[in-house]
Amino acid sequence: xxxxxxxxxxxxxxxxxxxxxxxxxxxxxxxxxxxxxxxxxxxxxxxxxxxxxxxxxxxxxxxxxxxxxxxxxxxxxxxxxxxxxxxxxxxxxxxxxxxxxxxxxxxxxxxxxxxxxxxxxxxxxxxxxxxxxxxxxxxxxxxxxxxxxxxxxxxxxxxxxxxxxxxxxxxxxxxxxxxxxxxxxxxxxxxxxxxxxxxxxxxxxxxxxxxxxxxxxxxxxxxxxxxxxxxxxxxxxxxxxxxxxxxxxxxxxxxxxxxxxxxxxxxxxxxxxxxxxxxxxxxxxxxxxxxxxxxxxxxxxxxxxxxxxxxxxxxxxxxxxxxxxxxxxxxxxxxxxxxxxxxxxxxxxxxxxxxxxxxxxxxxxxxxxxxxxxxxxxxxxxxxxxxxxxxxxxxxxxxxxxxxxxxxxxxxxxxxxxxxxxxxxxxx
Amino acid sequence: xxxxxxxxxxxxxxxxxxxxxxxxxxxxxxxxxxxxxxxxxxxxxxxxxxxxxxxxxxxxxxxxxxxxxxxxxxxxxxxxxxxxxxxxxxxxxxxxxxxxxxxxxxxxxxxxxxxxxxxxxxxxxxxxxxxxxxxxxxxxxxxxxxxxxxxxxxxxxxxxxxxxxxxxxxxxxxxxxxxxxxxxxxxxxxxxxxxxxxxxxxxxxxxxxxxxxxxxxxxxxxxxxxxxxxxxxxxxxxxxxxxxxxxxxxxxxxxxxxxxxxxxxxxxxxxxxxxxxxxxxxxxxxxxxxxxxxxxxxxxxxxxxxxxxxxxxxxxxxxxxxxxxxxxxxxxxxxxxxxxxxxxxxxxxxxxxxxxxxxxxxxxxxxxxxxxxxxxxxxxxxxxxxxxxxxxxxxxxxxxxxxxxxxxxxxxxxxxxxxxxxxxxxxx
Numbered sequence: 001x002x003x004x005x006x007x008x009x010x011x012x013x014x015x016x017x018x019x020x021x022x023x024x025x026x027x028x029x030x031x032x033x034x035x036x037x038x039x040x041x042x043x044x045x046x047x048x049x050x051x052x053x054x055x056x057x058x059x060x061x062x063x064x065x066x067x068x069x070x071x072x073x074x075x076x077x078x079x080x081x082x083x084x085x086x087x088x089x090x091x092x093x094x095x096x097x098x099x100x101x102x103x104x105x106x107x108x109x110x111x112x113x114x115x116x117x118x119x120x121x122x123x124x125x126x127x128x129x130x131x132x133x134x135x136x137x138x139x140x141x142x143x144x145x146x147x148x149x150x151x152x153x154x155x156x157x158x159x160x161x162x163x164x165x166x167x168x169x170x171x172x173x174x175x176x177x178x179x180x181x182x183x184x185x186x187x188x189x190x191x192x193x194x195x196x197x198x199x200x201x202x203x204x205x206x207x208x209x210x211x212x213x214x215x216x217x218x219x220x221x222x223x224x225x226x227x228x229x230x231x232x233x234x235x236x237x238x239x240x241x242x243x244x245x246x247x248x249x250x251x252x253x254x255x256x257x258x259x260x261x262x263x264x265x266x267x268x269x270x271x272x273x274x275x276x277x278x279x280x281x282x283x284x285x286x287x288x289x290x291x292x293x294x295x296x297x298x299x300x301x302x303x304x305x306x307x308x309x310x311x312x313x314x315x316x317x318x319x320x321x322x323x324x325x326x327x328x329x330x331x332x333x334x335x336x337x338x339x340x341x342x343x344x345x346x347x348x349x350x351x352x353x354x355x356x357x358x359x360x361x362x363x364x365x366x367x368x369x370x371x372x373x374x375x376x377x378x379x380x381x382x383x384x385x386x387x388x389x390x391x392x393x394x395x396x397x398x399x400x401x402x403x404x405x406x407x408x409x410x411x412x413x414x415x416x417x418x419x420x421x422x423x424x425x426x427x428x
Numbered sequence: 429x430x431x432x433x434x435x436x437x438x439x440x441x442x443x444x445x446x447x448x449x450x451x452x453x454x455x456x457x458x459x460x461x462x463x464x465x466x467x468x469x470x471x472x473x474x475x476x477x478x479x480x481x482x483x484x485x486x487x488x489x490x491x492x493x494x495x496x497x498x499x500x501x502x503x504x505x506x507x508x509x510x511x512x513x514x515x516x517x518x519x520x521x522x523x524x525x526x527x528x529x530x531x532x533x534x535x536x537x538x539x540x541x542x543x544x545x546x547x548x549x550x551x552x553x554x555x556x557x558x559x560x561x562x563x564x565x566x567x568x569x570x571x572x573x574x575x576x577x578x579x580x581x582x583x584x585x586x587x588x589x590x591x592x593x594x595x596x597x598x599x600x601x602x603x604x605x606x607x608x609x610x611x612x613x614x615x616x617x618x619x620x621x622x623x624x625x626x627x628x629x630x631x632x633x634x635x636x637x638x639x640x641x642x643x644x645x646x647x648x649x650x651x652x653x654x655x656x657x658x659x660x661x662x663x664x665x666x667x668x669x670x671x672x673x674x675x676x677x678x679x680x681x682x683x684x685x686x687x688x689x690x691x692x693x694x695x696x697x698x699x700x701x702x703x704x705x706x707x708x709x710x711x712x713x714x715x716x717x718x719x720x721x722x723x724x725x726x727x728x729x730x731x732x733x734x735x736x737x738x739x740x741x742x743x744x745x746x747x748x749x750x751x752x753x754x755x756x757x758x759x760x761x762x763x764x765x766x767x768x769x770x771x772x773x774x775x776x777x778x779x780x781x782x783x784x785x786x787x788x789x790x791x792x793x794x795x796x797x798x799x800x801x802x803x804x805x806x807x808x809x810x811x812x813x814x815x816x817x818x819x820x821x822x823x824x825x826x827x828x829x830x831x832x833x834x835x836x837x838x839x840x841x842x843x844x845x846x847x848x849x850x851x852x853x854x855x856x
Binding site (some may be wrong): 001113127197210230248254259351377378379382387421425427 | 679
C-alpha cells in the first residue's frame with residue numbers, strides 16, 4: 001500500500017540525513033583549512049553583500065510584503081527589514097571577523113612530563129553546528145561568519161518570514177565558498193518550511209555536534225527537549241539591579257534607567273530592581289520619577305508602594321517574569337543577603353548587577369550570585385559579545401557546561417591533546 | 429483507590445527530588461568555601477580511611493562474599509576487593525589532591541575595555557554532579573575528592589555489588605564534612621538499589637548540572653538517552669596504532685605491544701593495528717610473533733593473512749569492536765590517507781597513535797585525526813589524567829563540548845564574568 005504521508009516523512013528524513021552527513025564531511029575539510037582561505041572567504045562575502053545588495057534587498061522586500069499581508073506585528077516587520085546601510089554594516093562586521101586571530105590550532109597549554117612526553121592541548125573546531133533562529137536576517141551572516149572562521153560547518157534554519165532574504169544571502173555565502181575552494185557544504189540552509197525537519201535534525205547526534213537556538217523561550221524549550229546533542233542556549237534574562245545601602249545614588253539611578261530603558265526588548269535589559277531598605281525612602285521616589293518619565297510601569301512590594309505612589313502591586317509571578325517591555329518589578333530588601341537569595345530564587349543566571357561603594361558587599365555579591373555575568377557599578381546591558389571584546393557573538397549561554405555568557409569564536413572551539421613522544425611505553 | 433505501586437513510585441520520586449534539592453543548596457555553600465577548609469576535609473578523610481580501615485574492609489568482605497555467592501566473574505570480584513594497602517594508596521591519592529591548587533576563583537582572563545570596564549573571567553564550580561559507576565569502590569573516594577575540591581556537590585550511585593563498601597566509605601566522607609563544617613549534603617549516596625532512582629535523577633536538570641556515567645557501554649548509552657542534563661562520557665575506546673612507512677620498527681613493535689598488552693581491559697588499550705603496505709612484509713611477521721607470544725589473537729585483512737600465518741580473517745565488524753581483551757584487528761593500508769580515513773570511519777575518537785620518523789606524516793596525522801588524544805611515537809595507554817599531569821581523573825570524554833580527554837579538577841569547573849565598573853551605562 002502506498003502511503004503518501006509516510007513517503008513524505010521518509011523523504012524529509014533522508015533530506016535531513018543527507019544534509020547532516022554532507023555537513024560532517026565538509027567539517028572535516030574545513031577543520032584543517034588555512035586561516036588565509038577562511039579570511040579570504042569572509043572578505044569575498046563582504047564584497048559581494050555590497051555588490052549584490054539590490055538582489056538581497058529585493059528578496060527582503062518580498063519577505064516584508066508577505067509579512068505585511070500576514071498581519072505580523074510592526075515590530076516583527078521592522079526586525080525583518082534590511083537596508084543598503086544595514087548590509088554595509090554587516091559587510092563591515094564580516095571584515096572585522098576576518099581581522100580576528102584564527103581560533104583554531106592555538107596551543108592552549110603545553111607540558112613536558114617526567115618521562116619526556118610533550119602534552120599539547122590544541123584548539124580544534126566543534127564540528128557541525130545546527131543554528132535555529134527567528135527573523136533578523138543579518139544574523140544569517142554573523143552566524144555563518146563565526147562558524148566558518150572557527151572551522152565549523154553550519155546548518156542554518158531561519159524563520160519562515162525571512163525565507164527569501166535568507167535564500168539570497170545563502171546563495172552569496174555558498175558561492176563564495178566555491179570561489180575560494182572551501183567545501184560548499186560547510187554552509188547549508190534548511191530549505192523546506194516543514195517544521196518536522198527541525199525534529200529530524202535534532203536527532204542526528206552522530207553528525208551534528210551542537211545546536212544553537214535563538215528566539216523565543218518556547219522555541220528554545222522545544223529544541224532543548226528534543227535535541228540529542230548539546231544545546232547552547234539561554235531561556236530568558238530576568239536581570240536584576242540591586243542598589244545597596246552604600247550606593248552612590250546618582251550612579252544607581254543612571255544604571256537602573258539605562259538597564260531598563262536603553263533597549264527594553266533584549267535579554268540583558270533589567271526586569272527587577274532590588275533596593276536596600278535603608279536607602280529606599282531616599283532612592284525609590286527619585287528613581288521612580290525618572291523611570292515613570294520614560295514610560296516605565298512599576299510593580300512593587302508593599303514597602304515600595306508606600307514610598308512610590310505610581311507603583312502597582314507586584315505578584316509573586318512578577319518577580320519571575322521577563323517583561324521585555326517598559327515594566328519593572330521592584331522590591332525593598334532587608335540586606336545584601338536577602339538580595340542574593342532573591343536573585344538565586346527568581347533570577348535566570350543571566351546578568352545581575354550591584355551598585356555599591358562598599359568593597360566587601362561587592363565581593364560578597366560577585367562571589368555568591370551565580371550568573372553568567374555579575375556586574376559591579378555597571379549596567380546589565382554590557383553582557384554582550386561586542387561589549388566584552390569577543391568580536392561578535394552567536395548567542396549567550398546561561399548554562400555552565402562548555403561556555404557561559406556571550407559566545408564568540410573561541411566558544412565555538414573544543415580541543416584535542418597532541419602527545420609527542422620518542423617511543424615511550426607505559427609501565428606498571 | 430490506593431495503588432501501592434504508584435505510592436512507591438511517588439515515594440522514590442520525592443526521595444530523589446529531596447536529594448537533588450539538598451545537593452543544590454549544599455553546592456551554593458561549597459562554591460564559596462575556602463581552599464583551606466576543602467583541603468582540611470581531604471586530609472581528614474585520608475587519615476580516617478587509614479584509621480578506620482578495618483571497618484571498611486569488613487564491609488568490603490561482605491560485598492565480596494555476596495559477589496561470590498552470586499557467581500560474579502572472578503575479574504569482577506577482583507575489581508571489588510580492597511586491601512589495607514589499597515586504602516593507604518587511596519589516602520595518599522587524597523593527600524595529592526589536597527596539595528593541588530584550588531581550581532576555583534582563578535582569573536582565567538582579564539581585559540579592560542575602552543570604556544574602562546574591567547572584564548574578568550573567573551572559574552566557578554559546575555554545581556551538582558551525579559556520578560554513576562560500577563564496582564571499583566576506590567572510585568568513590570576519587571570522585572568525591574575531585575568534586576569537593578572543585579566546589580561541586582556530588583550524588584554518588586555506585587554498583588550494587590559494592591554497596592556495603594560504598595556505604596562505609598560514604599560514612600567517612602560525610603562525617604569528615606561535618607568535622608570541618610562543610611555542608612554534609614555536599615556528598616550524598618543513592619541508598620536504594622531500585623534502578624528507577626537513576627531514571628528519576630536523570631530528569632532533575634533543575635538541580636543537577638552534569639551526569640558522569642562510568643561503566644559498560646550499555647549503562648552509558650542508557651544514561652545519555654535519558655539524561656535531561658549534560659553528560660560527560662565516552663562510550664568506548666577503539667584505539668588505533670598506525671605504523672607508517674617511515675617508522676622505526678623496533679619502536680613500533682614496543683609501542684604496539686605495550687598499547688595492546690600492558691592492560692588490555694581498559695579504554696585506552698589498542699584494539700586495531702594499521703600498517704603501511706611498504707613495511708608490512710618486514711614489520712607484520714615480527715610484531716605478530718611478539719604479540720602471539722603474549723597470547724594475542726590476530727584478526728587481519730587478506731594482505732595481513734598472507735604475511736602472518738597466525739592471523740584469522742577479520743570481518744567488517746572486527747574493525748569497529750572494542751575487544752577489551754587480548755585480541756587485535758590488523759589492516760594493511762595503502763598510505764597515510766587510508767589510515768586516517770579508516771580511523772575516521774571505525775574509531776571512537778578516544779586515543780590514536782602514529783609511529784613515524786617523518787615530520788610531515790606526523791603533522792598530517794595529528795591535524796586530521798579527530799580524537800581526544802592523538803599520539804606520535806608513544807603508546808595509546810598514556811591518555812590518562814595521571815599520565816597527563818592532571819593529578820587525578822573522574823573520567824575521559826570523547827565529546828567535544830566542554831571538556832575532552834581526561835577530566836580532572838579543572839574540567840569540573842565553569843566560569844562567570846565579573847565586570848567591574850564605576851557607573852558605566854551603555855550608549856546606542
